[in-house]
Amino acid sequence: MSHYQAPLRDIAFVQQELLQVEQYFQATDCWQEMNAELMDAVLNESAKFCEEVLAPLNAVGDSEGCQWYDGEVTTPTGFKEAYKQYVEGGWPALEGDEAFGGQAFPKSIAIAVTEMSGTANWAWSMYPGLSHGACHTISHHGSEEQKQQFMPKLVDGSWTGTMCLTESHCGSDLGMLRTKAEPNGDGSYAISGTKIFISSGEHDMAENIIHIVLARLPGAPKGTKGISLFIVPKFLVASDGKLGERNALSCGSLEHKMGIHGNATCVMNFDGATGYLIGEENRGLNAMFTFMNTARIGTAAQGLAHAEWAYQNSLAYARDRTQMRALSGPKAPDKEADPIIVHADVRRMLMTQKVFAEGARMLVYWVAQLSDQTVQPAGSDADKAEELLSLLTPIAKAFATETGFEAANLGLQIFGGHGYIKEWGMEQNVRDSRISMLYEGTTGIQSLDLLGRKILLKAGEPLKLLITEMSAFCKEQGDNPEMAQFIAPLENLLKAWGDNTMKIGMAAMQNQDEVNAACVDYLMYSGYITYAYLWAKAAAVAQQKLNDSDDDFYRNKVYSAQFYFQRILPRTASLEQTMMSGVNNLISEQVDPFAM
Numbered sequence: 001m002s003h004y005q006a007p008l009r010d011i012a013f014v015q016q017e018l019l020q021v022e023q024y025f026q027a028t029d030c031w032q033e034m035n036a037e038l039m040d041a042v043l044n045e046s047a048k049f050c051e052e053v054l055a056p057l058n059a060v061g062d063s064e065g066c067q068w069y070d071g072e073v074t075t076p077t078g079f080k081e082a083y084k085q086y087v088e089g090g091w092p093a094l095e096g097d098e099a100f101g102g103q104a105f106p107k108s109i110a111i112a113v114t115e116m117s118g119t120a121n122w123a124w125s126m127y128p129g130l131s132h133g134a135c136h137t138i139s140h141h142g143s144e145e146q147k148q149q150f151m152p153k154l155v156d157g158s159w160t161g162t163m164c165l166t167e168s169h170c171g172s173d174l175g176m177l178r179t180k181a182e183p184n185g186d187g188s189y190a191i192s193g194t195k196i197f198i199s200s201g202e203h204d205m206a207e208n209i210i211h212i213v214l215a216r217l218p219g220a221p222k223g224t225k226g227i228s229l230f231i232v233p234k235f236l237v238a239s240d241g242k243l244g245e246r247n248a249l250s251c252g253s254l255e256h257k258m259g260i261h262g263n264a265t266c267v268m269n270f271d272g273a274t275g276y277l278i279g280e281e282n283r284g285l286n287a288m289f290t291f292m293n294t295a296r297i298g299t300a301a302q303g304l305a306h307a308e309w310a311y312q313n314s315l316a317y318a319r320d321r322t323q324m325r326a327l328s329g330p331k332a333p334d335k336e337a338d339p340i341i342v343h344a345d346v347r348r349m350l351m352t353q354k355v356f357a358e359g360a361r362m363l364v365y366w367v368a369q370l371s372d373q374t375v376q377p378a379g380s381d382a383d384k385a386e387e388l389l390s391l392l393t394p395i396a397k398a399f400a401t402e403t404g405f406e407a408a409n410l411g412l413q414i415f416g417g418h419g420y421i422k423e424w425g426m427e428q429n430v431r432d433s434r435i436s437m438l439y440e441g442t443t444g445i446q447s448l449d450l451l452g453r454k455i456l457l458k459a460g461e462p463l464k465l466l467i468t469e470m471s472a473f474c475k476e477q478g479d480n481p482e483m484a485q486f487i488a489p490l491e492n493l494l495k496a497w498g499d500n501t502m503k504i505g506m507a508a509m510q511n512q513d514e515v516n517a518a519c520v521d522y523l524m525y526s527g528y529i530t531y532a533y534l535w536a537k538a539a540a541v542a543q544q545k546l547n548d549s550d551d552d553f554y555r556n557k558v559y560s561a562q563f564y565f566q567r568i569l570p571r572t573a574s575l576e577q578t579m580m581s582g583v584n585n586l587i588s589e590q591v592d593p594f595a596m
Contacts, residue, residue, distance in 0.1 A: 002313050002425035004055040006047035006116045008040075009553060010358060014365050015039065017541050018534075021108045021369060027378035031106050039109055042094075046113045049089065053082050054120035061123045061262020062428045066203070071250040073202040073264045079124055083157075083205040092128055092157030097139060100151040106376075111368035114298060115361070118305035122432055123262030127160055127200045129298050133291040134161025134212050138231065141279040141287040149237055150210055159208040163291050164195040164232075164268060172445050174214065174285060175223035181215040181230060181275060191215055191232050191275040194252070194267065197439070201266030202234075202251035208243060209234040211268070212291060213275060214284050221282065229284030230275035249273040259431030292440060293393060297367055299440045300396035303404030304360035306433035310411030311353035313425065317415055318346055340414075348567070349410040355535070355564045356403040360396075362534040367396050384465065391454050391462040392530070398446035399527025401436035408433040447519035450526065456505050456515065463501060467494050470533045477536075482543050486536040486565055493529050493572060500525075500580060513583045521579035528572050535561040 015021045016036055025034040057078045064076040086092065095110040096102020117125040135154050138146055153159040170176035179193025191213055195201075202209065211232040220226030236244035252267040279287040318341035322332070331342045340346045370392065373385035412419035412426045419426040437443050455463050474491050477483040504522065507514040539561035542554035 002055075002059065002309075003316065004051055004058075004120050004309060004312060006043075006050060006119075007308065007312075007361075008043060008047055010361065011043060011112050011115070012036075012040070013538075013541075013553070013557070014361050015108065015112065017545075018362060018538055019108070019365060019369050021106075024108070024369065024372075024378055025106070028376040030104070030376060031372075034106065034109065042105075042109060043112050043116075045089075046091070046116050049086070049091070050116040050120035053085060054117055054124055057082060057124060057262070058121040059425060059428065061121065062259075062432075063261075063422075065261035066254055066264040068202075068251065068254045071202070071252075073204065073251055073254065073266070075127075075203050075205055075264065076262050079127075079262065080205050082124060083127060086128065087157040092131065093155050095132070096135065096155035097151065100147070100155045102155045106372045107368040108365065108372050111297075111301065111365055114301050115304055115308075115364070118298075118301055119308050121262070122302060122305055123260040126260070126263045127203060127205055128157060130163060130200055130295070131157070131159070131161040132298070133163060133294040134210055136294050137212055137229075137287060137291040138278065140290045141229070142231070145239070146231060146276060146278065149239060149241060150231060150233075152241060153208065154210060158206060159210055159233075160200060160203075160206045161210045161212060162198055162201050162268075163288075163295065164198055164201075164211050164213040165288070166195060166197045167193065168196050172441065174227065177214060177216065177227065179213065179215040179270065181217050181228060181277075182272075183218075184274070187276075189215075189217075189230060189275045189277060190272040191230055191249075191270045192272050194269050196267050197255065198266045198268045199263055199439075201264060201268045203264050207235075208237070211249070212278070212288070213270065214288060215275070217281055224285050226282050227284040228281050229278045229287045231278055232270065232273050232275040236274060247273045258434055259428065260435060295440045296393055296397040296446075297364070297371070299436055300360070300364050300367065300393075300400040302433070302436045303400030303402070304357060304364050306404040306429055306436070307353060307357035307360055307400075307407035310407045310426070310429055311350065311357050313429075314353060314411045314414040315341075315350055317418075317424075318350060346414060349414050351560070351563045352568065353407040353410055355531075355560050355568060356407045358538075358560065359531040359534060359564070360400040360404065362538065363392070363396050363400060363530060366534070367392050387462045387465055388469075391450070391466055394441075394446035394450040394454065395523060395527050395530055397440060398437070398443045398450075398523050399530070401433070402443060402524065403527070405430075405433045405437060443523070444520055447523040448516065451501075451504070451519045451522050452515050455501060456508060460498075460501055460505065463498070467498055470494055473533065473537060473540075477540055480540070480543075483536070483540055486532075486539055486561060489565060489569065490529075490532050490536055493532065493569075496576065497526070497529055500576060503580065507582065511583060513587055517583035517586050518579040521575045525572050525575040525579060528569055528575070532565065532569050535564045 022036050025031040061076040067074045093102045094105045098104045167177050181189040181191050213230045213232045214227050217228050236247055248271045250269050252269045255265040321340050322337040323340050326338050326342045331338045370385045370389040408430045412430055415426050418424050474487050477487050504518050539558050542557035545554045
């Protein structure tokens with residue numbers, strides 16, 4: 001009973017009006033043909049595929065799940081056929097390298113395809129999604145022979161990829177991993193060990209699966225400094241790209257999960273499987289970060305996807321469902337009761353979903369544009385784009401997924417008891433969204449990365465860069481009376497952001513546990529401010545447009561920005577109190593609060 005309609009108008013607003021991607025493309029050496037007409041054509045076709053093919057399979061994947069038998073995995077009804085159609089349409093190659101048959105579209109456009117496919121059917125979208133990370137990893141760190149051997153089939157979608165990190169005894173602490181890589185004497189390695197939680201690790205949708213595996217070489221240093229990275233294909237691949245015999249690896253079982261049932265989350269056993277070293281020995285974690293950062297942007301898009309899906313379905317239900325009368329008097333006197341959308345509290349929940357979905361779209365698309373600017377600076381500073389991308393990636397991954405989960409939960413609440421019933425799809429959206437805060441680094445891991453590695457270890461320079469950009473916008477709008485309602489609170493928060501960061505840094509010089517104590521609240525605080533900046537920019541664009549037209553789309557954009565600033569942004573006040581309260585209420589030398 002659920003539905004999905006691609007939000008093409010808002011996607012176009014973010015890409016073309018807020019971020020002005022067409023102007024950016026015109027300033028590059030390689031993307032000058034990427035104009036609004038081409039973008040619209042690509043995204044309209046993607047929307048049709050997502051709405052008509054993927055969305056109807058979302059509930060099917062959840063109810064059927066994947067089936068395991070003797071090491072082989074069968075995907076839910078329709079998944080394999082949808083993937084075949086996806087490959088025939090050329091979608092896997094959209095942002096692929098032209099040298100290997102790709103279309104070389106920028107991420108600024110491809111991210112919208114990721115959003116639409118993920119919102120329509122997240123579990124299905126994970127199968128091709130991880131292939132992009134495998135491609136980027138091989139492209140950045142592989143030898144020329146490895147690129148020629150593996151990239152063409154990954155780019156065209158004939159093969160898919162995975163990321164094999166986690167083991168049962170080590171989750172995020174990869175320095176503890178035990179998988180071994182023994183030299184075979186011919187330049188290849190025998191990979192032995194067991195990996196768990198491997199998304200898309202085994203399935204029937206592609207003719208080969210290319211596993212990117214972390215393992216240890218003999219005599220490697222302990223910890224993360226002794227990890228190497230390997231390409232381990234399901235079927236061995238000849239130098240000319242043709243498939244050979246089955247490699248010594250198998251899916252030992254499928255994980256029984258809370259959600260994303262349509263995606264095969266596998267226990268993978270490597271029994272002396274043939275693998276090939278990517279990059280330098282003992283530098284595997286550095287190379288794997290190429291994959292992980294790609295996946296983190298994709299996971300940020302997952303937060304957007306669940307918020308958008310929750311909002312669309314909640315809105316449709318709230319317009320149709322009749323319950324009680326509005327306190328101010330009947331709004332639908334011809335009906336037995338008023339539709340619940342007239343009730344202020346329901347509207348509060350709908351508006352929260354809306355500003356989280358549209359805020360996530362602005363942030364995720366901005367991060368995608370920064371990713372493009374690192375390779376095609378277009379007259380801007382590529383180093384600046386790299387610093388901003390590095391800083392915003394953990395915010396996007398953690399904040400968009402945390403708020404996406406909140407939006408999914410609000411969807412279930414709007415549906416009331418019906419939301420708890422399977423047929424409406426709302427409880428599936430809650431279950432599917434919950435994983436987004438766990439994989440590719442939990443919210444805690446992202447928060448430590450943001451505050452510890454990205455800010456404090458760099459003496460706050462990346463944050464200064466971001467605040468400077470945001471402050472420049474505030475100065476630009478300083479004389480605009482229509483923007484005063486946004487600029488004044490944003491300027492105050494930007495100053496507080498810098499001041500609070502300095503205070504935490506000073507406290508951490510006395511006790512490094514202060515960083516861990518503050519980091520999650522700090523990341524959420526940072527996320528709300530970042531969304532505030534983007535909502536203020538959106539309001540500025542919309543108000544400018546309203547000077548020339550009477551379009552409800554822009555009027556609604558300003559109204560949404562007002563809601564965000566008045567109802568959501570005040571959460572920063574309580575987060576400031578908690579993150580600045582220090583470590584002593586968590587760790588005490590005098591008290592053990594967990595003593596029995």
